[in-house]
Amino acid sequence: MNKEMKPIIYLDRNENQYGPAPACFDALRNIDSVELYEYSRDFSRGVKSRLSERLAKDFGIDEKNVMVGFGGEDILKQAVHCYIHKGDKIMIPAYSWWYYKKISDEVEGVKVEYPIIEGKDTFYYDIEGMIKVYETEKPKLVLISSPNNPTGNRLEIDQMMHVLEKMEDTVVVLDEAYTLFYNKDNSHLKELVNKYPNLIIIRTFSKYYGLAGIRIGFALMGENHAKFNMFSARYLGYNRVSELIGLAALNSADYYNDMREKMTADMDMLFNEFNAMKGFRAFKSFSNFILVEIPVEIKDGLKKYLTERNMIVKFMAEDGLFNHLRITIGTQEQNRLLLKMIKDFLKENK
Incomplete structure (x- = not known):
């Protein structure tokens, strides 16, 4: 097989394969x-x-309660570096983005994990377990990801408010990088920011808006974050070109609504297809990726097979998720090609 004839398809880093709205390219072409x-x-x-x-x-x-940064990653790192010092405790999900642990280590924080439970067809936060860990450990900062990477589960708004009520005296960072793929309703954000002064909600233009390459993230903050505001403010401003492209994305709701519909339809399709395969188990996800457990005996062979065909997905290696794939939802063509490759592999390796 001649690899040079086939472009590599990357479905391993949760990038938006549809790309940004056409208006974003227009903004770039017309930069003054x-x-x-x-x-x-x-x-x-x-x-x-x-x-x-x-x-x-x-x-x-209020605009003073909005922060802009170099991607959601940047704001997340700044929040941890602002509030956590050597020996301070930081709560993170049991299954989570590896970066949470890395930035905690950078400031010599003490990582305390709280439970995410594996159900029949979904993972879910153990709410009372979270609260128990919080009350026992008394952390200085709590990180919550909703939807969570890599498990794909989310907190419903009533669950979130219950957790925030219990943790009202602590800085809570809510990472919502993936939320718009399944939930375009932003009405809860104003209420959360106004009601919980220690809350920081982080979002990004990298995922839903397909703008990972220009690095824009933002945070919505409660009233108690004057220190963080000063810590992160940039007197000379931000990347003006990136901002114009971000504004163009915000003005392109129709494009992104159409994209969302295609992706959610394909998410349902992949969920059903994988669960129909012997030994496979897919988990419901509210993001732009799906977690799939596969038979342990095919892991190495499947990875080799897909890689040789320039199809790259994430083969997990974390404790408790060692026999799992995390697959980014690509375009409709890419998703069907991946599915065909996996079915072909299974036929050839009966």
Whole structure:
């Protein structure tokens, strides 16, 4: 097989294979040179940036409670570095993005895990287990991911508010990087930010908006984060070109709604197809990826087979998820090609 004839399909890092809206390319083509050689003057108007101003308007909150950063990753790291010091406890999910542990280690924080439970066809947060760990360990910061990577489960709004009530005296960082793939309703954000002053909600343009390459993230913060605001503020502003592209994405709801419908339909299709395969078990997901448990005996062979065909998916190696794939939902063509490859492998290796 000539690999040079086939492009590599990356379904391993949860990138949006549909890419950004056409308006984002228009914004890039029409950039005025002033956006490149001048610093932002937005601070002179009493706001951090054009983008934070727009986000504040969209979410109905004060602009001072909006922060812009170099991707959600940047804001997450800043929050941990701002609030956690050597010996401080930080609560993280039992199954989570490896980066949570890394940034905790950077500041010599003490990692305390709280439970995520494996159900029949989904993972779920053990709410009372979370609260028990919180009350026992008394952490300085709690990280919650909803939907969670890599398990795909989420907290419903009533569950979230119950948890926040119990943890109201502690900084809680809610990572919502994937939430828009299944939930376009943002009405809860204003209520959460206004009601819970220690809350930080982090979102990104990398996933849903297909703009991972230009690195834009933002946070919505409760009233008690003046210290964090000062810690993260940038007097000379942010990337003006990235901001214009981000604004174009926010103005392209029709494009992204159509994309969401295609992806959720394919998520359901893959969930059903994988669960029909002998020895496979797919878990419900509210993100742009699906976690699939596979027979242990085929793991190495399947990885080799897919890699040789330039199809890259994530073969998990974490404790408790060693025999699992995390598959990014790609385009409709990519998803069907992946499914065909896996079925072909199973036929050839009966």
